[in-house]
Amino acid sequence: MSHKTQEPVITKISDLPLEEARWVTLKKIDYVDQVGKARSWEVAQRKTRGKSGVDAVAMGNILLHPSRPASTLLAAVREFKEETGYDCVVKSVSPAQSADPGMTNANMQLVMVEVQLGEGDEEPEQRLEDGEHIQRVIVPIAELYERLVEYSKQERMVVAAKLFHFAAGMEFARTQTYFK
Amino acid sequence: MSHKTQEPVITKISDLPLEEARWVTLKKIDYVDQVGKARSWEVAQRKTRGKSGVDAVAMGNILLHPSRPASTLLAAVREFKEETGYDCVVKSVSPAQSADPGMTNANMQLVMVEVQLGEGDEEPEQRLEDGEHIQRVIVPIAELYERLVEYSKQERMVVAAKLFHFAAGMEFARTQTYFK
Numbered sequence: 001m002s003h004k005t006q007e008p009v010i011t012k013i014s015d016l017p018l019e020e021a022r023w024v025t026l027k028k029i030d031y032v033d034q035v036g037k038a039r040s041w042e043v044a045q046r047k048t049r050g051k052s053g054v055d056a057v058a059m060g061n062i063l064l065h066p067s068r069p070a071s072t073l074l075a076a077v078r079e080f081k082e083e084t085g086y087d088c089v090v091k092s093v094s095p096a097q098s099a100d101p102g103m104t105n106a107n108m109q110l111v112m113v114e115v116q117l118g119e120g121d122e123e124p125e126q127r128l129e130d131g132e133h134i135q136r137v138i139v140p141i142a143e144l145y146e147r148l149v150e151y152s153k154q155e156r157m158v159v160a161a162k163l164f165h166f167a168a169g170m171e172f173a174r175t176q177t178y179f180k
Numbered sequence: 181m182s183h184k185t186q187e188p189v190i191t192k193i194s195d196l197p198l199e200e201a202r203w204v205t206l207k208k209i210d211y212v213d214q215v216g217k218a219r220s221w222e223v224a225q226r227k228t229r230g231k232s233g234v235d236a237v238a239m240g241n242i243l244l245h246p247s248r249p250a251s252t253l254l255a256a257v258r259e260f261k262e263e264t265g266y267d268c269v270v271k272s273v274s275p276a277q278s279a280d281p282g283m284t285n286a287n288m289q290l291v292m293v294e295v296q297l298g299e300g301d302e303e304p305e306q307r308l309e310d311g312e313h314i315q316r317v318i319v320p321i322a323e324l325y326e327r328l329v330e331y332s333k334q335e336r337m338v339v340a341a342k343l344f345h346f347a348a349g350m351e352f353a354r355t356q357t358y359f360k
Contacts, residue, residue, distance in 0.1 A: 005214035006216065007214070010210070011212060011218070013208070015198055015205070016206040016207055016222055018195055018196075021208075022222065023222045024223070024224050025195070026198070026205070026224070027193050027195065028195075028201075030190070030193075030194075031191055042203045044204050046283065070358030094329075094348065095339070098341055100283070100284065100341070110344070141358055141359060152274075152275030152277070160277065160281050161279050161280070161288055165277075165343075166348055169347060169349025170349040171349075171353075172349075172350055173350040178242060179249065179250055179320075
């Protein structure tokens with residue numbers, strides 16, 4: 001973004017009654033458990049799930065450039081093209097996964113995409129909606145894990161758990177000695 | 181569990197007003213954004229966060245056995261010893277991560293642990309609380325990703341996204357050709 005920007009500031013946190021909530025809600029699930037006992041569970045739920053049955057998609061992305069290391073782009077990831085400006089090719093689509101089981105019924109899929117750049121390609125323009133403030137951060141894939149750990153140490157920064165777990169899995173596979 | 185068990189059955193799903201919810205709640209966050217505009221965001225929140233400031237810990241675990249492949253144990257993971265019966269050694273603790281950003285302020289840490297087994301060790305006893313029905317499934321680490329994809333295809337099965345992302349990261353590191 002080229003606007004002059006500032007850190008966002010929280011001005012108020014208040015209880016949100018169900019009848020005023022537009023995007024999320026709470027449900028009580030009554031169930032009979034594995035040994036026949038009646039129990040209940042509390043969950044948060046998105047109100048926005050559509051026909052696809054999937055609440056969100058995460059885009060694992062690889063940027064390939066003739067003379068730079070294969071990299072990945074950190075950005076909020078619902079709308080890759082709009083938010084990053086890059087065209088991409090889908091390489092794989094995961095099954096639906098439970099975003100945060102126990103807490104919510106929200107689910108998601110992991111889509112891996114590849115972006116092929118040319119030597120002289122300039123950074124494309126983002127098309128952000130009003131209120132979206134998304135910074136593009138490009139990180140060499142080989143350095144992803146250590147960069148996320150570094151970010152986690154900074155104030156006002158928290159890394160999304162799914163991204164962190166993907167990076168931790170990569171790091172584990174690269175450094176483990178349990179199997180070849 | 182040695183009890184005779186059945187599949188759990190949902191009997192009712194109902195709205196859960198804030199004043200009746202014990203474990204989760206909804207909050208409205210008012211804030212001033214990066215360009216000075218007043219906005220609001222709706223989040224679900226756990227009511228149970230303690231002094232540690234961390235809502236949950238995931239236990240990435242490795243079972244080492246003299247004559248079997250290094251494996252990992254799939255189980256709900258808040259209380260590894262109680263739920264699985266295994267003693268473990270902590271190998272690493274991640275920074276706090278955002279469990280499902282946008283949806284909730286819930287956070288978590290990833291703790292990697294190792295369990296060293298002897299040749300003749302029997303499977304230890306689980307100590308489950310009333311209402312916990314946790315099945316221990318041991319999977320060779322090298323097969324984790326493909327097993328999770330298989331599970332995802334089964335009815336009444338959904339894989340937790342953080343586990344899936346860790347496995348996807350491992351698989352990516354093992355099969356990618358972008359860097360060495």
